[in-house]
Amino acid sequence: MSQITSGIRATLSHPRVYDKLQNIMGAQAVRRDLVDNFIRPQAGCRILDIGCGTAEILAFLPETVQYRGYDISQRYIGAARKRFGHHAHFECKQLDRVELEKLPRFDVVIALGVLHHLDDPVVIEIFSLARAALVEGGRVITIDPCLAPGQNAIARHLILRDRGQNVRTQDGYRNLAAGSFSRVDGTLRHRKWIPYTHWIMECVV
Numbered sequence: 001m002s003q004i005t006s007g008i009r010a011t012l013s014h015p016r017v018y019d020k021l022q023n024i025m026g027a028q029a030v031r032r033d034l035v036d037n038f039i040r041p042q043a044g045c046r047i048l049d050i051g052c053g054t055a056e057i058l059a060f061l062p063e064t065v066q067y068r069g070y071d072i073s074q075r076y077i078g079a080a081r082k083r084f085g086h087h088a089h090f091e092c093k094q095l096d097r098v099e100l101e102k103l104p105r106f107d108v109v110i111a112l113g114v115l116h117h118l119d120d121p122v123v124i125e126i127f128s129l130a131r132a133a134l135v136e137g138g139r140v141i142t143i144d145p146c147l148a149p150g151q152n153a154i155a156r157h158l159i160l161r162d163r164g165q166n167v168r169t170q171d172g173y174r175n176l177a178a179g180s181f182s183r184v185d186g187t188l189r190h191r192k193w194i195p196y197t198h199w200i201m202e203c204v205v
């Protein structure tokens with residue numbers, strides 16, 4: 001994983017600090033938008049979350065979804081289990097082919113704020129795993145900070161200082177998904193509360 005973890009950014013590995021900062025940045029509105037307009041969960045649908053972190057997205061999903069989250073951070077998974085362990089399943093490990101064999105197929109795979117932390121070959125492998133994890137007609141939803149021409153100068157400044165060292169342009173993200181999916185749709189969202197630019201992808205098998 002390509003990520004800055006020194007200096008002030010080291011505090012972000014603490015789950016409560018991470019969640020607080022995210023919420024100040026407007027993460028709750030972002031999650032509402034993601035769930036309503038992109039994840040669009042049906043009752044009882046199966047959702048696989050790769051890089052789930054503290055799994056804050058669960059607060060916006062109906063309790064009927066069958067959710068399974070993977071993350072390599074023990075601290076984030078500990079916080080997720082404490083809050084949501086009664087109705088969701090979490091694994092503190094990297095998802096791989098062996099692990100995938102043990103799982104049912106999913107209707108939606110999500111990777112929220114993950115790709116910009118990872119080098120190209122790792123992202124390509126994650127898309128390949130996500131495709132293999134899906135039912136026919138299933139979808140992958142991703143969201144990441146994005147460099148875009150003409151974006152707000154404050155947004156660009158903040159994004160260039162992200163912990164993730166692989167922030168890309170929309171084509172940069174799209175090209176990595178295109179090898180695994182027949183259709184990749186994308187939406188650029190310019191946030192206003194604290195200026196920020198997100199690229200949201202919906203990838204269809």
Ligand SMILES: C[S@@+](CC[C@H](N)C(=O)[O-])C[C@H]1O[C@@H](n2cnc3c(N)ncnc32)[C@H](O)[C@@H]1O
Pocket residue numbers: 001050051052053054055056070071072073076093094095111112113114117118
């Ligand atoms: C910026 S956080 C996003 C967390 C969460 N998805 C959210 O929306 O708040 C990125 C997460 O990806 C996790 N991560 C990075 N590479 C991973 C991998 N290969 N497998 C699982 N988790 C990974 C990190 O531990 C971190 O929790």
